[in-house]
Amino acid sequence: MKRRDFITLLGGAPIAWPFAVRAQQPAMPVVGYLSPASPDALAYTLRAFRQGLKDNGYVEGENVAIEYRWAENQTDRLPTLVAELVRQQIAVIATPISGALAAKAATTTIPIVFVAGEDPVRLGLVTSLARPGGNMTGVNIFANELVAKRLELLRELVPGAARVAVLVNPANPATAETTSRDLEAAARAIGLHVQVLEASTTREIDAAFATFVREGATPLFVSGDPLFTSRRVQLILLATRHAVPVTYAGRQFPEVGGLMSYGASLTDAWRQVGAYAGRILKGAKAADLPVVQSSKFELVINAQAARVLGLEIPSSLLARADEVIE
Numbered sequence: 001m002k003r004r005d006f007i008t009l010l011g012g013a014p015i016a017w018p019f020a021v022r023a024q025q026p027a028m029p030v031v032g033y034l035s036p037a038s039p040d041a042l043a044y045t046l047r048a049f050r051q052g053l054k055d056n057g058y059v060e061g062e063n064v065a066i067e068y069r070w071a072e073n074q075t076d077r078l079p080t081l082v083a084e085l086v087r088q089q090i091a092v093i094a095t096p097i098s099g100a101l102a103a104k105a106a107t108t109t110i111p112i113v114f115v116a117g118e119d120p121v122r123l124g125l126v127t128s129l130a131r132p133g134g135n136m137t138g139v140n141i142f143a144n145e146l147v148a149k150r151l152e153l154l155r156e157l158v159p160g161a162a163r164v165a166v167l168v169n170p171a172n173p174a175t176a177e178t179t180s181r182d183l184e185a186a187a188r189a190i191g192l193h194v195q196v197l198e199a200s201t202t203r204e205i206d207a208a209f210a211t212f213v214r215e216g217a218t219p220l221f222v223s224g225d226p227l228f229t230s231r232r233v234q235l236i237l238l239a240t241r242h243a244v245p246v247t248y249a250g251r252q253f254p255e256v257g258g259l260m261s262y263g264a265s266l267t268d269a270w271r272q273v274g275a276y277a278g279r280i281l282k283g284a285k286a287a288d289l290p291v292v293q294s295s296k297f298e299l300v301i302n303a304q305a306a307r308v309l310g311l312e313i314p315s316s317l318l319a320r321a322d323e324v325i326e
Contacts, residue, residue, distance in 0.1 A: 028065050029058075029281050032085040032110075034095040034103065036071045036078060036172070041230030044252065045270040049094060052274020058281060071099075073200075073227045075171050078102035086110060092280045094273050096226070098172055100125055104136065111286040112136045113276045115269050117143030117224055118178055120291055129291040137289040139272050141264035143224045143249060144178045146297070148186035150262045151221060153299065154247040155190060156317055157260065157306075158219045163193035165212055166221045169228065171200040179223040205231055209238045217244050224249030224263065232256060236305075243309055254302040254325055259309065264294035298322045 033049065035042060050060055058064040067090060069081040075098050082102045085093055092111040093103050100114035104125060112135055114125065120140060126132035129140070155161065166183050168176035180196050187194045195215070197208040212220065220239065222228050228235060229252060236257045239246045248254070248261040272292050280286060302325045306313050318324060 028063060030065045030067055030088065030090045031277055031281070032067050032069065032088075032090040032093040032095075034069045034071075034078070034081055034085065034093055034099040035226070036073065036075050036096065036098045037226035037230050038070055038072050039068070041226060045266050048267045048270035049274040049277075052271040052276075053278045054274075055271070056275055056278025056282065058278050064281065073171075073230060079106065082106040092277045092286075094277050097123070097174065098226075100136065100138070101174070108135055110135060111280045112138075113273045113280070113286065114138035115266075115273060116140050116291075117175060118145070123174070126291055129293070131287070132289065132291055133287050135286050137276060137286045137291055139269045139292045139294060141266070141269050141294045143175075143263065144182055146249075146263060147179060147182040147221075148189075150247050150249070151183060151186045151192075152190070153260065153262055153317065154219050154221065154245070155192070156314060157247075157311065158245050161192065161219050163187075163195060164219050164221055165195040165197055166223065167197045167199060167205075167208060167228070168223045169200050169225045170198045172225055172227070175223060175225055183221060200227065202231060202234060205234060206238070209242060209244075212244070213242045217242055220244050220246040222246055222248050222253075232258065240305070240308060245309055245311060251298055251300040251323070254300045254305070257305055258302060259305045259311075260299075260301050262299045263297065265296040265298055268296050269294055300325065 060066050071077045071081060078099055079102045083106055086107050094113050095103060097114060097116045100112055103112045115138060120126050125136050164187055166180060168179055170176050184194045197212055199205040199208045232253050233256060246259050248258050249263040250266055251261050253261050276289055299321045300323045301313060301321045
């Protein structure tokens, strides 16, 4: 071989080798994160989800990519957003219950990991909790099963109440209907009358409060819904302005000035969703991963909010609180 040919071979090789090496590298897996809310509403659950992935060896941008889809509180957009993810043939979809119902109608092959507020067997998402079957599994946070407990705590805080109002989002019918039904049953059992208020937008939340106050302010039960989480500051300002005692589903409300919340730890739930997504990326099948039952429930009370409302928190309630925010 002539010296000039040898130099040309050496000079040309580095151009070709990286392409060959790159072609041999496996493609980075892609996880779909589908939310009915907006990015700012559930930032803490997203952090927990990423942590669950990390616990199983997956770090976003390093060895896994995440495709985000946000419905911005317009649940009718969920089927379109799911269809986008399905077309990309992503490895797994993580989503709360409304997204899971839309995803179930869109694919029977892509694994789906959900957070459900009610029995996923009754909803038809899985065959059983222990052996889900199909392509779905996830976490049950018992949101609807906790309705009676939340009402009991509210009654303890406002013992003189003769009725209670419940705020639901009709655009999320599965949650709205079950919350209203369960609350009415629980209220009947302790002699309370129920007033149902509906709101699907910021303006409708204002209107619901106006109706509520005009008819005589009473304790308010806010259903667990992504819309209300994203509008939590608005709800808390209205409750403060009209001196209304309110109970919420998650600690993110009392953390920004709401009175009281009781519910499963969503941080724990979404960390588990991330962990399951990681296990699926490693080869586990959703059908073989049992639905996890939440075991950590938090009662959080904002003492400053109670003072603003002129409420004295019973010592028995304070003793049971997991956290009292001063």
